[in-house]
Structures are given as C-alpha cells and as structure tokens.
Amino acid sequence: MVNNQEAASVLQKVRQANPLVHNITNVVVTNFTANGLLALGASPVMAYAKEEVADMAKIAGALVLNIGTLHPEEVEAMLIAGKAANEAGVPVVFDPVGAGATPYRTETARNIAAAVKLSVIRGNAAEIANVIGETWKIKGVDAGEGSGDVVALAEKAAAQLQTVVAITGKDDVVTDGKTTYVIHNGHPLLTKVTGTGCLLTSVIGAFAAVEQDVLKAAAAALISYGVAAEIAAGEAGEQGLGSFQIAFLNALSRIGAEEIGRYGRIEQKG
Ligand SMILES: Nc1ncnc2c1ncn2[C@@H]1O[C@H](COP(=O)(O)OP(=O)(O)O)[C@@H](O)[C@H]1O
Ligand SMILES: Cc1ncsc1CCOP(=O)(O)O
Numbered sequence: 381m382v383n384n385q386e387a388a389s390v391l392q393k394v395r396q397a398n399p400l401v402h403n404i405t406n407v408v409v410t411n412f413t414a415n416g417l418l419a420l421g422a423s424p425v426m427a428y429a430k431e432e433v434a435d436m437a438k439i440a441g442a443l444v445l446n447i448g449t450l451h452p453e454e455v456e457a458m459l460i461a462g463k464a465a466n467e468a469g470v471p472v473v474f475d476p477v478g479a480g481a482t483p484y485r486t487e488t489a490r491n492i493a494a495a496v497k498l499s500v501i502r503g504n505a506a507e508i509a510n511v512i513g514e515t516w517k518i519k520g521v522d523a524g525e526g527s528g529d530v531v532a533l534a535e536k537a538a539a540q541l542q543t544v545v546a547i548t549g550k551d552d553v554v555t556d557g558k559t560t561y562v563i564h565n566g567h568p569l570l571t572k573v574t575g576t577g578c579l580l581t582s583v584i585g586a587f588a589a590v591e592q593d594v595l596k597a598a599a600a601a602l603i604s605y606g607v608a609a610e611i612a613a614g615e616a617g618e619q620g621l622g623s624f625q626i627a628f629l630n631a632l633s634r635i636g637a638e639e640i641g642r643y644g645r646i647e648q649k650g
C-alpha cells in the first residue's frame with residue numbers, strides 16, 4: 381500500500397537526485413513543463429531532432445512522450461527515442477493528448493503504445509479509452525463524481541497495454557492491473573490552466589526516474605501534484621488564474637512530507 385509517507389519519500393528522492401527528464405512534448409506546454417520540473421527539483425531537457433534523441437534518452441532518468449502538437453517528424457523522433465530508452469532501461473511515460481479527437485492522433489497514440497514499452501501512460505478518461513478502442517460516455521476531462529467506471533477502464537487499459545495506467549480527473553486512478561489506487565487530491569482550477577495534465581505526465585517521469593516501483597512512483601507523483609494544487613488554490617485561487625499558475629509552481633517547489641502527510645488522500649481499491 382502506498383501511503384503519504386512513502387509518497388513524500390519518493391518526492392524527497394527526486395529533490396536529492398535531480399533526475400534528467402527528457403521531454404518530447406508539445407509546443408503549448410514546453411516552458412511550463414520545464415519550469416514545473418525545475419520547481420519540483422528535477423532537471424528538464426527538451427530535445428527533438430531524430431539525430432540526437434536516442435543519445436539524450438539513453439542518458440536521461442526518464443523519457444516523456446507527449447503528442448499534443450504532433451507531426452510526422454516528431455512522431456518518428458518519439459519512436460527512435462522510445463526504443464533507445466527501452467534498450468537502456470530508461471522508463472518511458474506517455475501522454476496521448478487528444479487521442480480520439482482525430483484519426484491521426486488516435487492511430488499515432490496506438491502505434492507508440494504498441495512500439496514502445498511504456499512504464500506509465502497518463503491521460504484523462506476519454507484519451508485512455510480511445511487508446512484502447514473503447515468509447516467513453518463522459519465528454520471532456522471530468523471523470524465525474526464516482527470513480528467506478530474509471531477504475532474499470534484503467535484496469536482494462538493496464539491489462540491491454542501491459543503498463544501502469546494513470547487516469548486523471550476529479551479523482552485520479554492509477555493501476556498496474558493488479559493493485560489500484562484512487563487519489564482524491566487536486567483542484568478544479570487545474571483544468572483552467574493549460575498544460576497541467578502534460579506537466580503532471582512529466583512529473584510522473586521524474587518520480588519514475590528515482591523509484592523503480594512504477595506504480596508507487598506514479599501514485600506518489602499524483603498525490604504530490606494534487607496536494608500542491610490544493611495549497612496553491614488556497615493561497616492564490618481567488619486572485620485569478622495567472623496567480624494560481626504561479627502559486628502552483630511555488631507550491632511544487634515547497635511541498636514536502638508535512639503537507640503531503642496532512643492533505644494526501646490515497647485509497648486502495650483492489
Ligand atoms: N475536477 C477536478 N477537480 C480536481 N482536480 C482535477 C479536476 N480535473 C482535473 N484535475 C486534476 O488536474 C490535473 C490534470 O488532469 P486532467 O485535467 O485530467 O488532465 P488533462 O489536462 O490532460 O485532461 C490532475 O492532477 C487532476 O487530478
Ligand atoms: C491546448 C493544447 N493543444 C494542443 S496540446 C495542448 C495542451 C494540452 O495540455 P493539457 O492536456 O495538459 O491541458
């Protein structure tokens with residue numbers, strides 16, 4: 381069972397090791413992702429050229445692939461980087477941004493999941509459903525009040541994709557197909573700042589770089605991230621979205637065992 385104390389200790393390991401996280405991500409979130417990883421205590425790098433991605437992925441602590449603004453050359457680079465990371469034993473975390481929105485996105489997400497051995501796939505419920513060929517009845521990013529359907533979807537995706545699956549929304553679900561956790565942290569303001577899902581995927585990469593138990597790493601990242609958002613909302617939520625974004629970066633840089641112990645809400649489902 382992953383608890384708050386263990387989550388805080390993985391966060392501490394990130395701060396001590398400053399793992400290099402190689403991101404091949406989208407143009408919308410690049411700067412926010414780099415600053416969010418720095419705030420947390422990791423070392424971000426963005427590298428996209430097919431001539432260098434294999435070399436960069438091999439020396440990284442984790443590789444993060446994100447198809448938010450995909451194009452063919454970038455997809456080619458992702459496959460090269462993913463295979464190099466697999467050969468070097470570097471964990472690969474995948475964000476299938478917008479899977480289901482266009483056939484190209486859906487096909488590319490499925491191709492990457494098939495060609496690269498993923499440690500974690502992180503998306504909202506609709507994206508994960510589309511990657512595994514399910515239709516998802518809830519539109520948008522809100523997974524709804526209950527998490528029963530999302531738990532079933534996550535477990536099905538983990539079995540099908542043979543990876544840890546994190547489905548985020550009001551509650552976050554993370555599973556390796558055998559053990560499933562629901563994390564009741566986060567804040568609705570996260571949905572009003574672009575890139576908070578993408579940054580979270582990269583944060584999972586930072587945690588996976590320092591913790592070999594991938595399920596524990598992902599759960600610890602989700603708790604830490606959600607708690608930081610709650611702290612930021614309390615400090616700056618009423619001032620507006622710009623202030624919330626900055627307060628969130630501040631909270632990522634400050635949170636530790638005390639805050640996670642006080643506010644972390646993780647529940648084991650099975
Ligand atoms: N309604 C909500 N209430 C609280 N936290 C939320 C809510 N919706 C999303 N989050 C949080 O926002 C972060 C990004 O998740 P999500 O919005 O699902 O990603 P994406 O932007 O990729 O769709 C996660 O930490 C998640 O827990
Ligand atoms: C707006 C937008 N368009 C293409 S990628 C992107 C950012 C998506 O970020 P997130 O999924 O974290 O909200």
Ligand SMILES: [Mg+2]
Nearest residue numbers: 477504577578
């Ligand atoms: Mg997203």
